[in-house]
Amino acid sequence: MLVNMNEVLLPAKKNHYAVGLFNAVNLELARGIISAAESTQSPVIMGTAEVLLPYGPLEEVSYYLIPMAKKAGVPVVIHLDHGLTRETCLQALELGFTSIMYDCSTDSYDENVRKVKEMADIAHSYGATIEGELGHVGDNEGSAEGDSRLDDPSQYYTEPEKAKDFVDKTGVDALAIAVGNAHGAYKLPPKLDFERIRTIAGLVDVPLVLHGGSGLTDTDFKRAIQEGISKVNIFTDINVAAVKAEFSRFSTMEKGLIDLIPAAVEAVKQESTKKMKLFGSDGKAGYRLESRGLGETDVNLLTKLVAEEVRKYMNRQ
Numbered sequence: 001m002l003v004n005m006n007e008v009l010l011p012a013k014k015n016h017y018a019v020g021l022f023n024a025v026n027l028e029l030a031r032g033i034i035s036a037a038e039s040t041q042s043p044v045i046m047g048t049a050e051v052l053l054p055y056g057p058l059e060e061v062s063y064y065l066i067p068m069a070k071k072a073g074v075p076v077v078i079h080l081d082h083g084l085t086r087e088t089c090l091q092a093l094e095l096g097f098t099s100i101m102y103d104c105s106t107d108s109y110d111e112n113v114r115k116v117k118e119m120a121d122i123a124h125s126y127g128a129t130i131e132g133e134l135g136h137v138g139d140n141e142g143s144a145e146g147d148s149r150l151d152d153p154s155q156y157y158t159e160p161e162k163a164k165d166f167v168d169k170t171g172v173d174a175l176a177i178a179v180g181n182a183h184g185a186y187k188l189p190p191k192l193d194f195e196r197i198r199t200i201a202g203l204v205d206v207p208l209v210l211h212g213g214s215g216l217t218d219t220d221f222k223r224a225i226q227e228g229i230s231k232v233n234i235f236t237d238i239n240v241a242a243v244k245a246e247f248s249r250f251s252t253m254e255k256g257l258i259d260l261i262p263a264a265v266e267a268v269k270q271e272s273t274k275k276m277k278l279f280g281s282d283g284k285a286g287y288r289l290e291s292r293g294l295g296e297t298d299v300n301l302l303t304k305l306v307a308e309e310v311r312k313y314m315n316r317q
């Protein structure tokens with residue numbers, strides 16, 4: 001079933017596991033991810049990112065992602081990762097994505113707040129959720145996600161007090177933090193600032209997101225989730241697993257591309273399954289928000305609308 005991010009992340013935050021975001025820029029990736037989610041009974045977040053659009057245009061990926069999510073036997077969020085422009089975010093919402101990330105982390109703090117707050121109001125009016133980023137997660141060399149390498153990443157770590165202020169001011173549903181993580185494959189073993197994760201999780205109400213998950217050790221993941229991470233982004237690991245499987249199948253190929261497709265789907269399924277079990281989202285497909293009539297998302301939305309009206313009224317006085 002197609003759901004938004006609150007429906008899978010709020011139960012994850014409450015019960016101390018994490019849900020993976022796996023990017024699916026083609027059908028093999030999408031089929032492998034959904035198949036892993038269904039076989040492990042795991043909620044899942046699937047999507048694409050603005051920098052990945054050259055490999056699969058947003059409109060085209062929406063043609064398979066959204067129907068596949070609706071048909072799935074587990075909750076599936078369709079998410080735009082790292083929306084960099086207002087236009088792409090709006091297009092995703094129009095196409096039926098249930099969640100977006102608007103990444104203004106390279107803007108000044110005030111600009112980040114202003115732009116994300118405006119987009120949060122728009123996303124919520126679609127019943128969609130939104131993720132923001134504070135601090136800046138850089139990229140390892142050759143990352144498929146981008147190429148903003150940072151000379152000294154620790155200068156861009158998320159400041160806990162600012163994180164709270166950012167969430168309060170913007171109304172984001174999830175927050176990506178920079179704590180020693182980076183996109184793509186790590187050249188040197190990364191060192192995560194677990195203390196910082198714990199401090200931010202203690203101050204901020206919304207689920208926290210760890211980008212650049214490919215290449216971290218199992219112990220790193222477990223500790224990060226234990227300290228308060230509720231969503232982990234994975235792309236490099238499944239991207240590479242698919243090609244390795246195709247490459248080894250290539251040597252005994254008989255019919256061409258149709259030999260390689262099932263090999264890629266199976267490899268993506270295996271790699272995603274491993275991650276879902278590691279994050280503890282397996283068996284959690286049935287974890288839902290407690291609701292009293294209205295879903296919690298609707299209540300949040302209603303609260304925001306009422307607050308907005310009250311604010312307008314007060315301003316007129």
Ligand SMILES: [Zn+2]
Pocket residue numbers: 082137145183211212233
């Ligand atoms: Zn990212």
